[in-house]
Amino acid sequence: MKFAVLLFVAGTLVAASPTNFTIASRQDPADLMIFVCDQMPEVCHNMCYGALCLNIGSALTFDNPSATDKRNRRKAAGCIESGGNRCSVRKGHAAGFQCDEYPFASSSPRGTITDRINRCVPAGENSKQGGIINAFYRASFCKGGPCDFNVEFSNAGNIAPCQMDCTDSDNEIIGPGSGTPAQDGDEADDGTDDDGGNPEPTGTSKKKRVVTGARHHYLTSSGVEIDIRGIARIGQRAVTVVARNTTLWDEQAKSHAYDDENDESQYDYMLPNLEVRDDVIIAELS
């Protein structure tokens, strides 16, 4: 008897869903933050490697962390090291790079794997990523946070880890994890971090995990094509931030004065030039 009732309820939901998918899916917390990867290929490499190759996953929570929490997360990712991190000129790295973390310091993974990783990326790409994240956090459903979202990728066809090709770690390092908290003022003046003489973390890129799950190809309502590991739902929200004037955005990103101690609002001046496309998934392409 109970079984029959359950069947009836399930049948009703299935029948109702085609006409009502938008309302239902907008209650789904796993809205999608889409990165258009030809705008920032090196940064996308880092996100894809963490999300897909190391199975940190793409499900993140923006939890409005304090400056201290963010500093500790950057340290856990390996971006705060004695005398400047590995991407700094002080450590012999070429100029113009920054230490990029995944997950973002403003966020935590919702999955079971809590590793944080880092990669040295061109500073301009890091600034573009910051501008996009800031626009997303301020937009519609997130409203300044907190909020849950999934990071997904567009135009990432030639970035190996975005295609779940994890054969080459290519400068990806897993951070030392949470150890001693970072200290106030643990920041180098050259835009990299300095933990004031604590021992160097010994990062490793060897902990590669088994990659699972097929990639699916979807189209959003404004014509953005995205690749997703797993299944997106028709009607699911997918937010893409694109520059109105890409020349201006390149200029802004290249001259951005990065401030680790400041929150995402340091990118507010980019907002007028960024179009937030509050799309939904309209079709599965393959």
Ligand SMILES: *[C@@H]1O[C@H](CO)[C@@H](O)[C@H](O)[C@H]1NC(C)=O
């Ligand atoms: C859509 O879903 C809402 C909320 O569940 C419900 O109130 C509404 O009647 C549904 N509309 C249709 C056309 O089924």
Ligand SMILES: *[C@@H]1O[C@H](CO)[C@@H](O)[C@H](O)[C@H]1NC(C)=O
């Ligand atoms: C785009 O930005 C550049 C650089 O600031 C500017 O020179 C150009 O006029 C802008 N283009 C348009 C169409 O506004």
